Amino acid sequence: MSTISIQDTHHHGTHDDHGHGHHHETFLTKYVFSQDHKMIAKQFLITGIIMAVIAMGLSILFRLQLAWPNESFPILQTFLGKWAEGGRIRPDFYLALVTIHGTIMVFFVLTAGLSGTFSNLLIPLQVGARDMASPFLNMLSYWFFFTACVVMMSSFFIQTGPASAGWTVYPPLSAIAKAIPGSGLGMTLWLVSMVLFVASSLMGGINYVTTILNMRTKGMDLWKMPLTIWAFFLTAILGILSFPVLVAGVVLLIFDRSFGTSFYLSDIVMGTQILPNEGGSPILWQHLFWFLGHPEVYIVIMPAMGISSEIISVNSRKPIFGYHAMIYSLIGITVLSFIVWGHHMFVTGMNPLLGGVFMITTLIIAVPSAVKTFNWLATLWRGNIRFTPAMLFAIGMVSFFISGGLTGIWLGNAALDINLHDTYFVVAHFHLVMGSAAIFGMLAGVYHWFPKMFGRLMDKKLGYLHFWVTFTCAYLVFFPLHFLGLDGVPRRYYAFTEFEFMQKWVTVNVLVTWSAIIAALAQVAFLFNFFYSIFKGKVSPQNPWEANTLEWTAPIERLHGNWPGEIPTVYRWPYDYSKPGADEDFIPQTVPFSQTMSSNLPHDFEGNTIAEQVQREWDIANKPADKADLD
Amino acid sequence: MVQTLPQENKFEYKAKKFVVWLFVVSSTIMFGGWTSYYIVFAASKHKGHGLVLPQVFNYSTAVLILSSIALFLASRALRNGDRNRQRLFLWLTLLLGLVFGVLQVEAWGILKATGAFFVNNNAAISMIYVLSLFHLFHIFAGICLIINSLVGSYRAISVERATYRQEIAAIFWHFIDILWIYLYVFLLLNS
Numbered sequence: 001m002s003t004i005s006i007q008d009t010h011h012h013g014t015h016d017d018h019g020h021g022h023h024h025e026t027f028l029t030k031y032v033f034s035q036d037h038k039m040i041a042k043q044f045l046i047t048g049i050i051m052a053v054i055a056m057g058l059s060i061l062f063r064l065q066l067a068w069p070n071e072s073f074p075i076l077q078t079f080l081g082k083w084a085e086g087g088r089i090r091p092d093f094y095l096a097l098v099t100i101h102g103t104i105m106v107f108f109v110l111t112a113g114l115s116g117t118f119s120n121l122l123i124p125l126q127v128g129a130r131d132m133a134s135p136f137l138n139m140l141s142y143w144f145f146f147t148a149c150v151v152m153m154s155s156f157f158i159q160t161g162p163a164s165a166g167w168t169v170y171p172p173l174s175a176i177a178k179a180i181p182g183s184g185l186g187m188t189l190w191l192v193s194m195v196l197f198v199a200s201s202l203m204g205g206i207n208y209v210t211t212i213l214n215m216r217t218k219g220m221d222l223w224k225m226p227l228t229i230w231a232f233f234l235t236a237i238l239g240i241l242s243f244p245v246l247v248a249g250v251v252l253l254i255f256d257r258s259f260g261t262s263f264y265l266s267d268i269v270m271g272t273q274i275l276p277n278e279g280g281s282p283i284l285w286q287h288l289f290w291f292l293g294h295p296e297v298y299i300v301i302m303p304a305m306g307i308s309s310e311i312i313s314v315n316s317r318k319p320i321f322g323y324h325a326m327i328y329s330l331i332g333i334t335v336l337s338f339i340v341w342g343h344h345m346f347v348t349g350m351n352p353l354l355g356g357v358f359m360i361t362t363l364i365i366a367v368p369s370a371v372k373t374f375n376w377l378a379t380l381w382r383g384n385i386r387f388t389p390a391m392l393f394a395i396g397m398v399s400f401f402i403s404g405g406l407t408g409i410w411l412g413n414a415a416l417d418i419n420l421h422d423t424y425f426v427v428a429h430f431h432l433v434m435g436s437a438a439i440f441g442m443l444a445g446v447y448h449w450f451p452k453m454f455g456r457l458m459d460k461k462l463g464y465l466h467f468w469v470t471f472t473c474a475y476l477v478f479f480p481l482h483f484l485g486l487d488g489v490p491r492r493y494y495a496f497t498e499f500e501f502m503q504k505w506v507t508v509n510v511l512v513t514w515s516a517i518i519a520a521l522a523q524v525a526f527l528f529n530f531f532y533s534i535f536k537g538k539v540s541p542q543n544p545w546e547a548n549t550l551e552w553t554a555p556i557e558r559l560h561g562n563w564p565g566e567i568p569t570v571y572r573w574p575y576d577y578s579k580p581g582a583d584e585d586f587i588p589q590t591v592p593f594s595q596t597m598s599s600n601l602p603h604d605f606e607g608n609t610i611a612e613q614v615q616r617e618w619d620i621a622n623k624p625a626d627k628a629d630l631d
Numbered sequence: 632m633v634q635t636l637p638q639e640n641k642f643e644y645k646a647k648k649f650v651v652w653l654f655v656v657s658s659t660i661m662f663g664g665w666t667s668y669y670i671v672f673a674a675s676k677h678k679g680h681g682l683v684l685p686q687v688f689n690y691s692t693a694v695l696i697l698s699s700i701a702l703f704l705a706s707r708a709l710r711n712g713d714r715n716r717q718r719l720f721l722w723l724t725l726l727l728g729l730v731f732g733v734l735q736v737e738a739w740g741i742l743k744a745t746g747a748f749f750v751n752n753n754a755a756i757s758m759i760y761v762l763s764l765f766h767l768f769h770i771f772a773g774i775c776l777i778i779n780s781l782v783g784s785y786r787a788i789s790v791e792r793a794t795y796r797q798e799i800a801a802i803f804w805h806f807i808d809i810l811w812i813y814l815y816v817f818l819l820l821n822s
């Protein structure tokens with residue numbers, strides 16, 4: 001990394017309080033306590049990948065139990081000790097596994113790993129800023145996240161095991177330490193970890209919004225921003241507006257657990273003992289939790305949407321279809337996501353009228369979602385498609401979003417939900433629409449921006465292998481689960497053999513588990529490709545995908561401050577692909593209209609009459625008369 | 632590049648001030664979460680905290696408003712280039728802030744003495760403690776910002792930098808002032 005770039009001098013001159021160390025970067029300031037957004041992005045990504053591998057491992061463990069409930073795997077006892085006595089996962093540990101799998105995937109991988117990586121990497125690079133508004137806060141954001149990960153994982157090393165009340169940690173199960181082993185210290189660690197996580201997310205989100213609103217380069221007005229930036233921007237706003245509510249809820253839960261208050265507790269009898277808590281209501285936790293929880297699923301999916309939009313446009317060599325509609329639909333989703341949380345609570349004894357209201361708001365979300373889906377398909381339509389691994393994953397994201405989104409229409413229905421609530425149908429639905437879709441968006445982003453992060457390319461063939469195996473197996477894992485749910489099989493049940501009507505599904509579980517194992521093995525191809533290519537990959541050219549956005553104008557060797565000298569000025573939107581009359585099939589945002597006279601269109605000038613006049617004169621001089629008339 | 636420095640500088644302060652505003656927003660939402668809890672709780676149980684709140688809360692509210700006025704005067708002094716006056720009013724704000732903290736703790740003592748404990752089967756009463764405790768955490772953060780500005784007023788730092796420090800302290804302090812008034816009025820109205 002260049003240590004004598006202009007930005008460094010600038011920093012030194014203006015930050016007398018933390019300008020130290022920029023000139024003589026040590027290992028510690030460069031790789032550990034880095035304040036450079038690109039390094040922080042990599043820290044988030046690699047931590048996210050490690051957490052994803054852990055969460056995937058946990059899922060394989062509980063899938064083993066589901067497929068072969070009567071079989072013994074002695075190796076499990078070797079690793080898990082008393083949690084897998086006799087080689088069988090214990091019921092309470094099974095609950096811990098699903099809880100931590102969900103928590104890690106939703107928060108640590110798909111919130112921090114996804115937003116943390118790509119918002120950090122792309123916001124300054126795509127809007128044309130030297131770094132985040134507050135690089136220090138940005139660094140702090142990563143280290144809070146890292147601490148949250150460590151605290152969460154530490155619960156595997158305590159006597160009573162990790163939290164086991166499900167990723168939504170509903171009281172009273174989560175509030176009473178004696179309820180199950182996992183509600184003891186494990187639950188406390190879970191809550192502490194979440195508080196740290198929320199702090200990290202808020203610091204990140206506040207930074208992203210501030211940077212986007214205040215630090216765009218010259219010419220980069222809001223309507224020239226790539227859809228990635230729009231998605232990260234709205235995601236960050238969602239986080240800022242919803243995560244504090246989770247903190248509010250968690251604080252009350254901590255008081256109930258550790259201080260004896262009754263915010264969520266009332267009328268509880270444990271064995272023969274009547275608990276003193278009275279007057280609280282566990283439903284209130286659900287309200288506070290889902291006020292965050294529902295926006296959270298959009299926090300997970302919107303960055304994936306933004307990334308896919310960008311990648312699909314670049315690799316279709318076509319402008320994104322309906323750029324404005326894409327943005328308005330993101331805004332629509334953002335706004336609507338705050339008034340739908342009740343659809344998680346239809347069966348809590350909610351007033352049916354209120355249920356009806358939540359049902360309507362929920363179903364309205366189908367509109368912006370469909371706008372986005374059709375726009376992606378229309379972008380692909382008759383495009384000059386380049387099937388890079390990133391493109392395949394982006395298309396995969398669209399596929400999962402469609403197939404998972406359709407079942408959302410079932411579940412959003414207050415009447416149908418009575419039947420489907422808490423069954424495998426729900427599991428199938430969200431694993432497709434926000435699990436697989438968001439993961440595919442994230443992987444698409446990794447393949448696409450890997451050259452920007454590491455200056456090298458990932459191997460294409462391994463990428464294709466990774467995609468096809470993962471894509472096929474993800475459907476094989478999640479699609480059959482719909483039918484379990486329709487048959488009324490509840491989620492989080494330990495042994496299907498214990499119930500007459502569930503026994504017939506054990507064979508399906510065997511298929512699902514084998515698919516999950518194969519999908520997990522496919523990730524080895526990705527991990528090898530990722531880590532090998534960091535060091536040994538083919539060196540990337542300046543603009544490997546021939547894309548228009550600003551990050552590809554920054555030099556390949558990464559320097560603090562992103563661009564040597566002045567930050568480039570932006571003249572046009574980021575989607576001028578295959579523009580008729582242009583020499584090449586892409587025109588970067590930094591190319592002024594004066595250099596592309598042959599391809600300019602009247603609406604490019606946004607009502608600038610002088611520029612229109614110049615263009616008209618040029619057209620008359622350079623184009624055959626009849627053609628000029630047609631324009 | 633060197634010529635553009637002061638401008639980029641101002642730019643950066645503007646952005647950082649925005650960070651404080653966003654924090655204010657998210658903090659408001661957190662308290663909004665609790666007061667929503669309170670409203671839904673009170674509506675479903677047909678009861679609020681049912682207390683006559685200690686008189687001390689009136690005094691602490693007055694003290695907090697005075698501290699805000701003092702901070703406003705400090706900002707004005709800085710705008711007029713009078714660093715001595717700014718320092719004086721910052722000290723006053725700091726002092727009033729500390730008095731506020733003491734009065735809040737005093738109020739908890741009175742609540743406790745009347746039997747309205749934190750650990751209570753009426754969650755609305757527990758909520759009084761939660762709200763005032765977390766507000767007090769904000770006061771602590773606000774005091775840190777005021778000290779930050781105060782330290783700046785003793786050092787030879789640039790006017791922009793001093794203004795920036797003063798401004799973020801002011802944004803935050805006025806916010807927690809208004810926040811407390813909101814919480815107090817809320818608790819008075821929903822007894």
